[in-house]
Structure formats: structure tokens, C-alpha cells
Amino acid sequence: xxxxxxxxxxxxxxxxxxxxxxxxxxxxxxxxxxxxxxxxxxxxxxxxxxxxxxxxxxxxxxxxxxxxxxxxxxxxxxxxxxxxxxxxxxxxxxxxxxxxxxxxxxxxxxxxxxxxxxxxxxxxxxxxxxxxxxxxxxxxxxxxxxxxxxxxxxxxxxxxxxxxxxxxxxxxxxxxxxxxxxxxxxxxxxxxxxxxxxxxxxxxxxxxxxxxxxxxxxxxxxxxxxxxxxxxxxxxxxxxxxxxxxxxxxxxxxxxxxxxxx
Numbered sequence: 001x002x003x004x005x006x007x008x009x010x011x012x013x014x015x016x017x018x019x020x021x022x023x024x025x026x027x028x029x030x031x032x033x034x035x036x037x038x039x040x041x042x043x044x045x046x047x048x049x050x051x052x053x054x055x056x057x058x059x060x061x062x063x064x065x066x067x068x069x070x071x072x073x074x075x076x077x078x079x080x081x082x083x084x085x086x087x088x089x090x091x092x093x094x095x096x097x098x099x100x101x102x103x104x105x106x107x108x109x110x111x112x113x114x115x116x117x118x119x120x121x122x123x124x125x126x127x128x129x130x131x132x133x134x135x136x137x138x139x140x141x142x143x144x145x146x147x148x149x150x151x152x153x154x155x156x157x158x159x160x161x162x163x164x165x166x167x168x169x170x171x172x173x174x175x176x177x178x179x180x181x182x183x184x185x186x187x188x189x190x191x192x193x194x195x196x197x198x199x200x201x202x203x204x205x206x207x208x209x210x211x212x213x214x215x216x217x218x219x220x221x222x223x224x225x226x227x228x229x230x231x232x233x234x235x236x237x238x239x240x241x242x243x244x245x246x247x248x249x250x251x252x253x254x255x256x257x258x259x260x261x262x
Contacts, residue, residue, distance in 0.1 A: 065123040069109035073124065073131040076105050080138040087142035087216070096216045102135060103209065125195045126168055132205055133161040139212045148215045148224065153237050157208065160244040167247070168195065171255055193257050198250060204236075204243035211236045 079102050086095040109128060113120045137158050143149040175192035176185055211232050218224040247254055 065121055067113075067119045067121055067124065069113045069119055069124050070121065070127055072105045072109035072112075073127045076102050076131040077134050080135045083135070084138040084142040087139070088145050090146060090219075092216055092219045096213075096220060099139070099213060099216055103213075106132065129195065129197060129205075130165065130168070132209075133165065136205075136208050136212070137161055140208075143212065143215050148218060149211070150233060153233055156237055157240050160240055163244065164247065175257055193255050196254050198243065198246040198254060200239065200246045201243040204239040207232075207236050207239045 079098065083095055083098050083102065086098065106128075109124070113124055113128075140149055140154040140157055144151050144154045171193050172185065173180060214229055214232060218226070218229060223229065
């Protein structure tokens with residue numbers, strides 16, 4: 001069941017799994033019959049441009065957000081604080097195993113979304129990188145606390161992720177059909193935009209996760225002072241900075257607006 005809006009209710013209909021408007025309060029002057037509604041639309045089409053002023057730039061578009069990949073992303077988010085606690089308590093063997101499990105969910109949700117079209121969603125395009133960023137941020141903070149990753153690197157990664165999350169919220173705000181309300185803004189059934197990560201961003205995520213795996217394994221296999229591990233710190237810092245710049249450089253090319261009427 002989809003989340004309700006403040007003035008309308010929505011439900012899942014049919015076999016396509018899309019959220020559709022179940023009921024809507026009538027507005028003043030609205031015709032009740034379908035035929036009258038069509039006539040009204042034709043009259044509006046013939047009206048002058050001045051009469052069309054104030055029309056919304058974005059239409060209301062709905063989809064089913066309750067897909068298997070999205071559930072896997074949410075499981076990864078829930079698992080993040082558990083991993084962080086285990087690392088800070090220095091349960092590195094268990095942490096390494098749970099991290100492998102989290103990585104498996106990341107691979108699985110991507111595989112399902114690519115191979116089953118009805119499991120792909122605009123929400124997933126934002127939820128998947130968001131889950132990665134939450135997981136990575138928690139892991140880097142906890143690994144810094146355990147003195148396995150330097151604090152400046154963690155600060156760089158978290159600063160970049162905060163900037164990207166803020167950009168996602170800004171895009172969401174600008175593409176939700178007005179009037180923008182909290183219930184509409186956070187309703188996952190409202191489809192507004194799909195994020196398109198850059199190639200260097202994908203590489204950076206892989207490098208960051210590899211560093212986490214190597215850092216978690218370091219106390220288990222006794223190579224915490226390895227020069228190769230320390231070299232990986234600098235490589236991760238470089239890819240993080242370059243990926244952050246790539247989003248600034250490509251700007252709007254990294255966002256696909258789905259509900260634009262133009």
C-alpha cells in the first residue's frame with residue numbers, strides 16, 4: 001500500500017504495479033463526467049497563452065516503490081549502524097562477514113533491477129546510492145574510531161556525500177509538482193527524477209568499499225601497517241575528489257527528469 005498524501009489517497013492497481021490516484025477531491029467548477037472533462041481540456045487548448053499562465057511545469061507521475069531491490073537497499077541502511085557498532089567494539093571477524101553480506105545485497109539489487117524491468121524504479125536510482133553513502137559513511141567513521149583509517153580521509157568522504165545528498169533533496173524539491181508538501185515530498189510513489197551516476201563515481205564507490213574491506217581484514221590477517229594499505233588511502237582520496245568534481249562538471253546531465261510536461 002502506498003503512503004497517503006494529505007488530501008488524496010493512493011493505492012496499487014492492476015498488474016503493472018504502478019501507484020495510481022484512487023480518489024481525488026473535486027475542485028470548484030470541475031465537471032463530473034468524463035465527457036465534460038474532455039470538453040474542458042479542448043477549451044483550454046484553444047484559449048490564449050495568458051490563460052495557460054500558472055500551469056504546473058511538472059505533472060504527477062506515480063510508480064510502485066515496493067520492489068525487491070528497494071527492500072535490499074533498505075536492509076543495507078538498517079545494517080549500517082550494526083556494522084558501525086561491531087567495528088567500534090573491535091569485533092572485526094563478525095564485521096567482515098556482515099560487510100560481505102551487505103556487499104552481496106548491493107550486487108543483488110543491481111542485478112535484479114537490470115534484468116527485471118518491473119523491479120526497476122526511479123526511487124531505486126536514488127535509494128541505491130543513498131544506501132551506499134550511508135553504509136560507507138558509517139563504516140569510515142567507525143574505522144577511523146578504531147584507528148584503521150585516517151580522519152582526514154573520512155572527513156573528505158563524508159563532506160562529499162553530504163553535498164551529494166543535499167543536491168538530491170534539492171532536485172526532489174524542484175521537481176515535485178506544486179504545491180510542495182512534506183507528505184508529497186517524502187511519498188515514494190511520486191516519481192520525479194532518476195539519478196545517473198558518473199563513471200568515475202562508480203569507480204570511486206568500488207574503491208571506497210575495497211578500502212573498507214581491506215581495512216576490516218587488516219586486524220584479522222595482521223597487516224595494519226602495510227604500505228599497500230596506506231597507498232590505498234591516497235588512491236581513495238583522489239577518486240573521491242575527482243568524482244565529486246564530476247558531478248559539479250556534468251551538472252544536469254546526471255539527472256533525468258521523468259515528470260516534465262515539456
